[in-house]
Structures are given as C-alpha cells and as structure tokens.
Amino acid sequence: MDQLQKPGSGKELIAFASIVPARVIFSVYRFYSSPLRNILGSLLARVINLWYFCKVYEGHLEKENIELHQKYGKIVRIAPNEFSIDDPDAIKVIYGHGTGFPKAGWYYGWTDPMQKNETLFTTRSIFHHTIQRRKYATSHSMSTLVGYEGFVDECGRILSRRFEELSGANLVINSGEWMQYYAFDIIGAITFSKRFGFLNNGEDIGGLIQANDNRRMCATLAGIYPSLHPLLFRVVSYLPSSGAAGFQYLFKFANERIGERKLWLGTEADDGPMDQVGRFLTAHMKRPDYFTTQDVLMGSLANILAGSDTTAISLSAILHYLCTHPEKMQKLRDKIDSIAKRGQVSDPVTLKETQTMTYLQAVIKESLRLHPATGLRLARKVPKGGATISGEFFPEGATVGINTWVAHYNRDIFGPDAHLFRPKRWIGADEKALSVMEQYNFPFGLGSCGCISKNISLLEIGKVIPQLVRRFDFELEEPGRELHCVNHWFVKQTDLRCRLPMRRQSTKVQGYRGTGAIPRHHATMP
Template sequence: MHLLFFLFLAPLLFIARYLISLLSLTYTTRSLRSLPGPFWARFTRLWYFRRVANGHFEEDNIQLHKKYGPVVRIAPDHYSINDRASLKTIYGTGTKFTKSAWYEGWKHPDPERWALFPDRDIKRHGETRKRFSSLYSMSSLVHYEEFVDQCADVFFQRLSEFAERDVKFNLGEWFQFYAFDVIGEITYGQRFGFLDKGHDIDGTITALQNLMAYSTLIGIYHEWHPSLFGTMSHFSWSGAGGRAYIMRYVQEKIARFKSQPKSDIDHGSLKTQTFLEKMVLAKDKDPEKVTDYHVFIMGLSNVIAGSDTTAISLSSIMYYLLHYPTVLQNLREEIDESITQGRCSDPITFKESQEMPYFQAVMKEALRMHSATGLPFWRVVPSGGAELSGHYFPEGTVVGVNAWVSHNDETVFPDAKTFRPERWIEAETDPARLKIMNELYMPFGLGSRTCLGKHISILEMSKLIPRILREFDFSTGMQKWDTSNYWFVKPTNFEAKVRRRDVKLEKS
C-alpha cells in the first residue's frame, strides 16, 4: 500500500515542483511580465525546443521580432533581443555576461573536461585564448596558405572531372569535403581524404552532424545531458556517439604524432608548420602553460568547428552569386581584370584576394545573408541585473542576439533580403553608417567570444572562390535550397553543374 501511495504521490510532487518554479519564473519579476512572445513560451521551454527541432529557427526568430518588437520572450527566462545598444552591453569588451547553460550540451558532462567553445568560465577562457590566439591570427595565415593550396588543387581536379562528365553534384557537400581536408592539413599535416575519396569517410561528417543536433537540442534541457550522454555515446548514430567518435579520432591523431621519434618529425619551415607541430613545440617549451589537454582541446575545436562554418559560408557565396547573375558578372570582371593586369597569381594569394574590393563586399554580403550560426548567442545577465532595450533584466535571466535577426534589420540594412554587395562599398563614403553596419555584422560572433578560427575560414574562402570562378561556369536549377538549422544553418541539397570557361586571359 505504501509503495502504491508513493508511486501515486511522486509524479504529483514532481508536477507541483515544476509548477512552483514555473510560477516563480513567470510572475516574480514584475519588470518582465509585460514582455511579449508566443503564449506557451511564457510557461515552458518546450515551445522553443519544438521550434528549434524543426530546423528553421533562424527564420522563426526574424518573424518573432517583426511581430513583437525588439525584445521577445521565447522561454520562461529566455529573451531574444534586437537592439544595437544592447548588443554592445551583452557582448562588448569587458562584458560580465557569461555563456548560458545551453552551452553545457556542447561539452563532455565531466566538469574537468572543459572545451574552448562551450567554456562558461570567463577567466579560464580568456587565459586559454591568449595562449593560442597567435596561431589563428591574420599574421599566421601565411603559415597555412600552402596547405590550403594543396586542397584547392584537389578540389579543382574534382570540378574538372564533373565538368567532363557533365553531371550534377552536391556542391555544398564538396565544399565541406574541401573545408574538412584543409583543417586536416593545417592541424595534422594530412588531409582527411574526403576530396580524394569523394564520400563521407567512416561516417565522420555524419557523426559531426549528429553531434550538432544532439548538442543544440540537449542544451535547451541541459540538466538532462549528464544522464543521457553516457548511454547515448554507445550508439554511433547519436550525437553523443558522434562526439565520442570525434574525440577518439583527435586523440589517435595526436598519439600517432607523438609516437614518432623526434628525429623523424619534419617540422618544416616556419611557413609550413602544422597547427599540431606548433602546439607540441609550445608544450615542450613550457609544459605548465601548454598541457596535453590544451593540445587536445584545440585539435578537437578545429575539427568540430572548422569545417561546417567554412563550408556553409562557401555555399552561401556561390548560392547567391548563381541567383544574382549581375553580381556574378561584376565579380568576374574584377577577377579577370586582376589577372590581365598581373595582380592575381596562380594560385591566387591571400594578400591578392584582399586587394579585390568587390570580392570582399561579395563575401561580406553573402555571410550577412546567410550566416553559418542560426541561433541566439545566449548569455546570462550578471550580478546586479542589466538595463537592456528599455527593460530591467534581473541577475540570472538569459538573453541573446541572433546574427540572422541583426543582419535582417531593415533600419540598418534596407531591402535586407536582397543580395547587394554594393551596400558595403557605398557605405565606405559614410563612416557613421558603415560603423553601425559593422556593429550589427556578426557571422563569427562578437567580442571576446568571436570565433577563434575566423581568419582561417576567410583564408579558405578567399583563395578558393576567385580560383574556381576564373576557370569554371556553375549553374543550378533550384530556385531555393533547403537548409537545416542545428546551430549551423546547413544547406542540404545545393546541387549544381559545372563546365570549363571558354576564356583565355593573358597578363598585359
């Protein structure tokens, strides 16, 4: 009898506890009661979970702000914000707004096994970033340029084969093969082999995609992550299994490198040292500052974040160029002129690509139109609370800005749904306007948590796009591609055909 009573009472106690915490969140903070949003978002995270699970929250988020204004409640204690002043407060230099518990879903549940991207400890993150920021800096790009060229050569060969066969292929998938192999070369001095094999080797990309979905969704109910991770990691199809697979892969790469006798390791010139070589040399020089775990987490970060962001950005550039023929023609003219005037090498150098103003505007506009990340960058209001967009948010409230919302702000980017690179060139004559545009431009995040690999991603794009456009014509029959947003807004069916350009360019 007592057991039956307990079985009956336990669910009631659980529900009662949930309702009490819910009422506390909903009604104790008077300053937030009036903030608008979907009805069910006031009471439960389930509304947000379901919308994210649908895979198109970037568009949902834009529509929510059009309907409700600059501040929208999307969960009982989560608020999406679209306000330039608030952007600075939340993400600016010296901010005390820490990453929210949503990021817990992106790391191993063991608190001792932290990682750079989801690290919520501001001090530790800052110290780690300081140690390795030089490896990702603009000045370090010259060290990786040769690795990028090697992968671009193979990509170029694959395009030539598609042109000869006159077949459709998934250009977005091949951009990911390219980006993954570049990261392999830069980090470990060896391609993963995706460009060579032409398919997802050992299910690595699938594992990564499963990891993205798992981490994105479990982060919303982050308290379940420690319980689920252990069980789920035994299943290769699960996101937890994907994380376990990627971790093992990185550990094996590092172990293989370390197992080589030091006399057999060719560190090459400074110009062509791999990321792992630089890390191991730094560890040998100062083992207390750079530990084995630092080497591991940086290698892991490169693999997890290094392919999707670049592949999506490359896809975005090509997608919009193919849908705006005039822009494509203008860019082609700039590339062809650079070649004939002797300002463009073969292969093009990163420095030369930076001297093509229209190409720079095309890249910037494409990443505004379709940023890789499609969810708010969630942060926790620090002690003492904060005034944001005319409302007081108490300590512990979760707030965030979505790049897609900022990039579609019509007051800053008129006709925001139109791909118009000229807007960036025109703004050069109006410094105040350009300043505002740049403040809202956040495809790689903002502030101290800006994507560490941003410059490497830009390097990969800068060297590939001009090279393939000067040699190939691309076409796609699709009016609109399909995408799936699990943190990264990834195209799923970017099919294209390619043929060699019938143009002979000679330097003057």
C-alpha cells in the first residue's frame, strides 16, 4: 500500500493527454460514417464518451436514463457507439441463452490490469463464465440455503438487540448504514464462518466499506474507457484514497481471511454448517487443477465486493418505501401479526414461513422494482454478424444493454402508476399482465450472467424484514424529504435517517447478550 502512494514520474499523465485528442477525432469520424447516426441522445454523446463519463460521475444516471427513453423512445444513444434499450423483446436477443452477446469492455474496469484476476462478474468470455459459474453453483443453490439460515438468524438477533439499545436511547440513526453492517456480517459468517463485527461495533471496521465504495466508483468510471484502464489505473493508484488502493486492500483482506479459515478446516473446531470458503477449499483439495487457489480467492472476494451492497441497498429500499407509506407498513404488520396469532410464525421467522407470506413477498418485489441495486446498463457487445434489436440493425462491436431502472419504470409494462409504490400490483393481477411484469422485472440481472447470490440475498431480506417490522416503528427524521442516493453502478442510499421506537406488543429478542461468547461459527473477525 505504501508503494501506491509514491508520486509518479508523470509519464502516465503525458501519455493520457496525447491520446485524448486522437480519440475525439476518431469518434467524430465514426459517428458520421455509422449507420446508427440517426439514433438520438445527447448531442455530445454522438462523438465523445465524455457526456456519459460526466453523468456517471455525477451519480444520478438512472433517473436521466429514464428521462432519455421517455423523450426519444425505445433506443437512445449514451455514447458514440453505445446504446440503451427499453424493450422487453430485446431481452431474448441480448441476454438469451446462446445468443453470443459477451459482456462489454466496461466490465474490464473492475479488474486489476496488473494481476489479471477475474470474478464471475468481471469475466467477459461466455465460455469461461459458464465454466466458472458451474464451480460455484452448489454453494449458492436453494438446497444449500438451509445450512446458511443459522448464520442469518444470529445476525438478525444481534441487529434487533442493537436496535433495542438505540431505541432506548431515542437516537436518530442512518438505518442504511446498519443494513450494510447486517449484510456485511452475514457475508462474513456465510463465507468464512466468522462475522466481521460491524454489528457489534456499529461502525466501518478497518475502512472496509469505504474501500469498497472507493473501488466501485473507480471501476465504474474506468470501465467507460476500457482501453485506457491500465494507464488510468496506474495514475489513480498514486492517490491514497483511490479505488485502486481500495481494490488492493480488499484482495489482501480476502487472502487473510482464507488463510485463517484454512487453519481449522476439518478440525474439531470446524463444527456446524459448512461455510462457502469451506466448500471452496474442500473442492480445491479434491480437484486442485479444476478448482484452483485462484478460484477460492475470487469466489470469496466476489462475496465481499457485491454481497453486502446489493442486500443492504435492497433492505434500505424496503424500509424507505414502508416508512414513506405508513398504511403499507401497517398492512404488512397486520398480515404478519395475524399469521403469528395462528401460531404459524416462528421467532426468528423461517425462510419457509416467509415464502408463504404473500403480502411480504409483494412488498419486497415492489421495493426492488422501484429501487433495484444496479443503476447502469447490463452492457453487452454485439457479436459477429450484427443483430437486429427493437427494429434497428446494430453492427458488430456496438455496445447495447438494458438499464434495470429504465425497465422497471416502463409505463407500458407496469402501468401509468409505474413510479408509485403499490405492492398490490403483484397480487391479483391477471395471468397475462403478471407474466409480462415478471419478464421485465429483474433486480438481480438477466440470463446466465444474473447474480449467482440472488437466493442468499433474498434469504437475508425475507427473514429480517418481518422481525424488524414486528418489533419497531420506523419514524423518518424528516418525513417528505427525498432520499439521497449515489449511482456508481450500485444506487446506494446515503441518508436513510430515522428513529426506532419499539412497538408495545413486540417480543423481546432472545439468544443474544451483547458481544460476549457466541458459537464458533458466528464469532467475529479478530
């Protein structure tokens, strides 16, 4: 890390400055010679990536992307050879099995160009992605979730206990931060059999969250200029707070955790449910040539990098919409209380029980529709021979994709009230309308490259929301104020501030007494 902070020779900056004019000239030529020059968008976006870069940097592109489609239609230009699509029929063309659309160069920005390490998220080879996904499939399957439920229960109890303490002190909290502490501790438990300790401390331990945020912003912007990524990576790595520094910090962190896990793998201390690294290491010992040490590292790192953010954002979205729609909050409570009176709800609630709670599932689905975690396109490269999308022929090499936010706010699909929080739209709708909505609702991505951790995230969400709703009244510090979010790939809430008065009929949380001794597989990181 010290080496990263040494001043550079300046050669990288000179090289960067000499490349920019040449790229502008090339972009102007490419636009006027392109058969797609009729596709509208920002005037600047026709000839240079700078418009897109600036909008991504500002951190609110999800809203502007929606507005562009409302103004120009199904296809809009966001960069010289890059296009945003809003059409359900485009899903099969772009993301369907066997269509041959690889991930675009933007994903290269999420790699360390010096190390050439790749995760399922960053790899752009369709063949390599298929092989790698197969390696991790078992550890993320629905059948494996049963073994993870105990990890989630423990973190849920600690979160509830901490909320009781904060409630008693009548403090205003940033509940979005606490949702991330909860999600990060679960990721630690599920991945390494040890919580990170965020819930115990109530703060960002070791700057891990900040490092992740820095890295995400850096990677998101670097991906806009993939050919310049190695050069840009070296330039920004000289900054102490850069995303490159955060990236290397996370690599070191994951390696240390894996080393600790190896020490007691297969020993008497290795009791309880098998965590993900345990599964990875076991697979490596059986077939080291197939499941390599690199696979162990990248599988673990992928959990840390994305696992907490997506779940925390989704949980914050659910709480935000329930707080801003108190009648929906009360309806959800009434539904859960009614089931509880019949003796059909455990404490903590089980995954199986949550799956039968129709209104809870509708609230989750509607919240994730209105605020999906990702806020940029799921960008893909048009393969050899080109492709016709939404009535327009795109030649080989063009970058196309659907932004989840754009799709989820499509009024033709979700109705003129697509911008409103209405969980009931998922209950009682006719079969055809429901099928169309389901097809165009994809908060966890599309196709074979969809989020492999979807089931784990839904496990965490489905179990904790009923517990919190049953025990606490969430009161916004400033009702009516718009929630501030920053979109650097993930649309992360920054100020979901509220108080937590306890409900009179709530049940005291059992099984957690501060930060004392707890089972080995739920211990905190040292």
